[in-house]
Amino acid sequence: MKTHRTALVWFRRDLRLTDNPALLHALANAERVVPLFVFAPEEEQQWAPGAASLWWLHHSLAALNGSLRKLGSALVLQTGPSLTALRRALRETDATLVCWNKLYEPAALKRDAEVAAALDADGVSVEQTNGTLLFEPGSILNGSKLPYRVFTPFWRTLDKELVTLPAPLRAPRQLPAIPRNVSRVELDTLELLPKIAWDQGLADTWTPGEAGALKQLKDFGKHVAAYPTGRDRPDREETSRLAPHLHFGELGPRQVVATLRHAHPGAAESRGTESYLRQVGWREFAHHLLFHFPATTDAPLNPMFAKQKWRRSRADLRAWQRGATGIPLVDAGMRELWRTGWMHNRVRMIVASLLTKNLQIHWLEGAHWFWDTLVDADLANNTLGWQWVAGCGADAAPYYRIFNPVLQAKRFDPLRGYIRQWLPELARLPDRWIHQPWTAPDAVLKHAGVELGVTYPRPVVDLGESRNRALQVYSELR
Ligand SMILES: Cc1cc2nc3c(=O)[nH]c(=O)nc-3n(C[C@H](O)[C@H](O)[C@H](O)COP(=O)(O)OP(=O)(O)OC[C@H]3O[C@@H](n4cnc5c(N)ncnc54)[C@H](O)[C@@H]3O)c2cc1C
Known part of the structure; x- marks a missing residue:
């Protein structure tokens, strides 16, 4: 005999059936289980999901509903406020238990605490579980019981704990039907998809949903051995591209650890896996930091940088956003982002360095643009x-580290494939000039069909001078 007749499972960013502790808890403790998603972007305050995230969410919700239906259930969609929607569903289904997997961002933590207190006062049982992170914030602390601010010791501690992780939970094989009378809205009425169809590149690149996530993990596992050497090459597909799946919880991090550690016994694979898990460790580090320092979404962790003066230039910001800075590696990255909703990590660092250091534009301008355009936009x-790039956070790149996009391009795009893919207007330039067309002789430009300022912009900034200016700003700050 189960304790509850009916339970609600409040899905948020855990849009999966496998290794979903909240769902499994509800099934173990109630005869009927009602899966519910409440669309309430206003509850995320100034970090409500951007356009690319909404596109992903639409498809991920459709995929989750499809998986639930195959097992005999369905996803009940509601609009916010979350507490109102939960109370309505509780009333309509006579449920006495609500289960959810925790989120750890500041706005979600506050909202969830309020919801839990209100439900408790209503006499409803609440069960909150962790399905989002390997370890909950607060559980990985330094010797003085304080949060780590540097990644390597954080990772050393976390890595040792990995052996204690429980195995991922299996997906249920069937689910009870949902009651007929529960009110719901249709997915299309949420209007998550763009009104002007700019999303073809996203559709060509991604398969949102749990099945897409599992396939991506499986495929990545086959070439994980190449990760340590290939992960810095934007011209190759050597990274996992799991970030959006992890963000929406179509896959849990425990599944990543278990799948990669157990499936690949070879030495090269296990080196690849360990190098990869270290990156997943950065995800944990980011979430733990944000939990301990919630103001960092809008203010630097290192207070020394709070007084930094930033430049305002709409024209330069716009050139950066549109991939029209005249600096090929930066423009290639920004166009990859615009078209696919994703950008390679190394290129993210380089475009962010150009914006915050060479152009001296506030890192929040860049963070907001990424927020709107990345399918993996994740607050932590x-x-x-x-x-990290602006030099004002935890374990930050030293403030004097200013990426040189020309040298970086030569090193990490040695075959010039990345530039040629995203900047076809430069494709006919010889390798020697393609990373810095402004230095090419006129005859070379002409021969390649490039007219600077017409077919491709001149650089918005002189890389050498702006570097010196940035160093000057930083030395004054210190
Ligand atoms: C300026 C800037 C902004 C970024 N914004 C985001 C963001 O909004 N969302 C996001 O998920 N990542 C962000 N990253 C981190 C990183 O670029 C992406 O996680 C990575 O490129 C995603 O591609 P992948 O899944 O193929 O990565 P892989 O190399 O396959 O890494 C595996 C997983 O580890 C995690 N990870 C890897 N690198 C980092 C990192 N540096 N910090 C935190 N987690 C990491 C991600 O979950 C990723 O999916 C940002 C990096 C920079 C420099």
Whole structure:
């Protein structure tokens, strides 16, 4: 005999059936289980999901509903406020238990605490589980019981704990039907897809949903041995591209660890797996940091940088956003982002360095643009990434480290394949000039059909001078 007749499972960013502790808890404790998703972007305050995330969410919800239906259930969609929607569903289904997997971002933590307190006062049982991170924030602390601010010791501690991780939970094989009378809205009425169809590139690149995530993990596992050497090459597909799947919880991090560690016994594979898991460790680090330092979504972790003066230039910001800075590697990255909703990690660092250091534009301008355009936009990872590059966060790149996009391009795009893919207007330039067309002789440009300022922009900034200016700003700050 189960304790509850009916339970609600409040799905949020755990859009999967496998290794979903909230779903499994509900099934173990109630005869009927009602899967519910409440669309309430206003509850995320100034970090409500951007356009690319909404596109992903639409398809991920459709996929989850499809999987639930195959097992005899269905996803009940509602609009917010979350508490109102939960109370309505509780009333309509006579449910007495609500289960959800926790989120750890500041706005979600506050909302969830309020919802839990209100439900408790209503006499409803609440079960909150962790399905999002390997370890909950607060559980990985340094010797003084304080949060780590540097990645390597954080990772050393976490890595040792990995052996204690429970095995991922299996997906249920069937589910009870949902009651007929529960009110719901249709997915299309949420209007998550863009009104002007700019999303073809996203559709060509991604398969949102749990099945897409599992396939991506399986395929990546086959070439994980190449990860340590290939992960810095934007011209190759050597990274896992699991970030959006992990963000929406179509895959849990425990599944990643278990799949890669157990499936690949060879030495090269296991080196690849360990190098890869270290990156998943950065995801944990980012989430733990944001939990301990919630103000960092909008303010630097290192207070020294709070007084930094930033330049305002709409024209330069726009050139950066549109991939029209005249600096090929930066423009290639920004166009990859615009077209596919994703950008290679190394290129993210380089475009962020150009914006915050050479152009001296506030890192939050860049963070907001990424927020709107990345399919993997994630508040913890994005905040960490931008503050790391700007030099004002935890374990940040030293402030004097200013990426040189020309040298970086030569090193990480040695065959010039990345530039040629994203900047076809430069494709006919010889290798020697393609990373810095402004230095090419007129005859070479002409022969390649390039007219600077007409077919391709001149650089918005002189890389050498702007580097010196940035160093000057930083030395004054110190
Ligand atoms: C300025 C900037 C902004 C960024 N914004 C985001 C963001 O909004 N969302 C996001 O998921 N990542 C962000 N990153 C981190 C990183 O670029 C992406 O996680 C990675 O490129 C995603 O591709 P992948 O899944 O193929 O990565 P892989 O190399 O296959 O890595 C595996 C997983 O590890 C995690 N990971 C890898 N690198 C990092 C990192 N540096 N910090 C945190 N987690 C990491 C991701 O979950 C990723 O899916 C940002 C980095 C920078 C420099």
